[in-house]
Amino acid sequence: MAAPIESLLNEVCGSEEPIEELKNLRTAVLATPVSGLREVVSGARLEILFGLLNTNDKEQIEVCVEILNRVLQALEPIQLAQHYKAALQSGLNHPDDSVKVLTLSQIGRVVGHTDGVNSILNSVEILRDVIQCISVERIAVAKEAIAALSKLSKTKAGLDTLFRSDLLNKLKEVMTTSDSIRYRVYELIVEVSTASPVSLGYCANSSLISQLLEELTGDDVLVRATAIEMVTNLAQSQHGRQYLSQQGIMDQISNMIIAAESDPFSNLYLPGLVKFFGSLAIMDSPQQVCEKYPVFLEVVFNMVMNHDPTLTPVALDTLGVLGRTVEGKQVLHKTGEKFTSVLKRINTVASEGTNELRVRCLDALAQLLTLPVEQQTDDLLLLTESWFKCLNSQPMAMIQNISMQPFSELHCSALRIFTAIACQAWGQQLMMDTAGFVEWVMDRSVGTGKEAKDCKYELVGALLSTSSIQKIFGGENYLKLKTYLKEGPYYVNAVSTVTTEGAD
Template sequence: MASPLDEMTKLLAGLSLGSSCMKTLESLRILLASVSLNELKDYAPKIDIDRIYNCLATSNRDQIDLTCEILKRILGTIPIGHALNKYEDLFLKGLTHSENRVKELIFQELQMAADDKLACEQLSTKMEILLTCVQLVGSDEESIAGKASKVLMSLARQGSSANVLISPPIVEEMRIVSRKNDIVRYRIYDILITYCCVSQDNLTFCEENQLINSLSAEVSTGDILVQLNALELITTLASCQHGRHYLERQGIIQKLAGNLDEATADPLASLLVPGLMKFFGALAHFQPDILAKYPNFTNTMFNLIDDPDISLRMIAIETLSFIAIGRDGKLALNQQGSKLEIAIKTIGSLFTHAYNDVRLKALNSFAELTHIPSTTTDEELQIIVERWFHLLDKPIQLIMNIMKQPFKDLRFSSLSILLQLVDQTWAQKLMSQQPGFLEFLLDRRAEPDKECLELKFNVVKKLSESINPAATIWSDYCMAQMRDHVREGCWFARAQSAVAFESGP
């Protein structure tokens, strides 16, 4: 009996570009589907892929799709590094094929190489492929340009392999492609900024070779769209310490602080406010002293939390909560006194907003504000968070009411807040004093969704395990109920007893 490899060899030997091509390809597809992946791994290096690839030389899209399906199946069993070396010419031809379906197949392979440290080293030696990728960043087809950009951005993060991106041929091609239009130029900027974020040396090279310097001018250009794109990239650069130092040294932060004042005063420039808030929020997240250093940003953030425009209000609230994620951010925000207290009360008032997406964002922001790692012993932080929590009117009752809402995401977020607060003695006291709270937690029938039911069970489990005997928060009866609930498990269903009555004669 012939082996699958023999059958494949026989089919490929008879493969031609005539009318029988589709029939042969279909037979090959069926044969490949019948072979296990382990078997195919043994056969794949011996398959004549060149003959299959030749079937792409057609205008018949059905044939192209079928050929791509077969190639994907075979290439998926070959280590990407081996495929790059063995089929480099075919990859290059695929990137220049007229059909996007073929380009997408090759990009899928290249993306796997760019994401793999070892394969990435080999990819960095394939200059023609990389030059073609740079050219395709300038494609009018957004999906193709996006895939090309993604491959190069992944490569940009890969240590020494990424240095190929600053080789003279690649840099020159980037300069040529970026002249096409603003959109393409910013795709190239995105790749370069990703490279700059990896190390100080990378940033220094790009700065010395004038590859990113024009960004500082573009944040103040008269074109709002260009400014927004520049802000997005500069915000990415602000995520690394050497990037922040560069922005400070170039005077970009000071310039943007001035832009923020203008944007809040000029209705035409108000479109910049979200981008500027995101930028300064990122700065303050990594470097909380920004709150004191740039009071115009801090005041704008708090003012927008009370803005009548709900979209601006939510941006300001999300910015506030992003700053509050870390310990230093919480401490810096706490220095804002009454402004922060008013902001927290405003966030709490949105828990009952008419629109669920607003309520959900407010809940998630409050969760960030009040989150303390379960392992922390930082008493100062615990005192601050407790005070913030008490700024809400009847907070446990408020959260409990949200847990009864029909919108699943709201229930999940409210339960998440409870779960992160269980380790705090003060929070447990509030929970124990709320009428009906424990009964609601123990009622499995009150929660129709699997994820929320599991989270509710985890709240009970954590409560039962983290009780401080010295605090005597919960009665012995409540403790017994929680332990029984945990012992029965998340999915326990109590049997309903039924009494049958005999019918009369």
């Protein structure tokens, strides 16, 4: 295939209007495995293709980008850095965004390569242009630029180049373009910071992290909301959480939650504050976080009880995440009647709310009620059983009724609740005591579509995961469940038809 591609390249080179020749070349290149293009890359003059990007013809640019995107995969990053620096720099300044994206992705390959990165580190102008690409309006360009700079920062030499040279001033200059561009730079800083404590040190010394933290208390509530999201991302790493704690940010965000009660615009940023502490509780300790910042759980409960559709979803998700762990369940249980009231409210919304809210309620309940066999103790089994039974007087019927509605997402969310209690003896007994429930579980005609069948199969698997199932369901039902599991989620009973010649 190398010879035909070489020949097609020559045809492109010899044509004044090469669009048809380029299309032929594209077809040949896309039909050739990347391994088969290595010979072509080493022998062909790629400058031909790079040069053809210098046109106002959108179609020609599009075809050239597709060809180069394929062909350059066969080129080693170090070769790209050594022989095509000028083409890369030209691509970064090209007026067409698709060329910028192509170029930045290739630079990302280079800086992610041990030898290639050193070559780029010596090309300050290229790096300045990469930073400038963060301010390009099209987000796809900015994302590639951020990804390339993040890869560059994986090495000490890269960190030194980006944060201990004039490039830091270039970053700060780009930040002044607009609020949205400033937050793109923050996105880069947070991504670099979470990589390691050393990386965080560089970013902290640059003053850009402290600048981000100051945005938490800014006058613009939309900017504040974005800052909270960035700080939450920074808290994903242990060293990031330690840094935020040292800076007093946890206490600051707790105070922001308290102050939000009197702020008419708090709906815009309060969900972000709750997500921050929810994330913190899961990564560290639900008990420690809830005890140290009691306002967090109080606000979550209030948000569930509130009828504001902008606040309830976040609160439901947070309760689900908290209640997924044993420690989180115990924290919620300690609140007593407060949490019982929340469960009753969840039951009401699950029965009467919009479909989106109903799904969020059911998913939260499924996480709250989940208790794997290895974590089951008598106390915890009593706890999950009491939560389920306090929903209403007939929780099994309520969940089953929801599962029978003609909405796939509701059907599957309801099945997840049954799956959550299916490996708990009290849940199995409730199922057995509910008329027709066992037959409903094994009825393959209930629920259509792949997700519904998968959810039903998971329910059967959960039932069979415990030693109590045979005793509670009985031998015959136990064997039927085992057959269901063996047949798989998509089994269809074969129906044979016998036709008798001459029959009416």
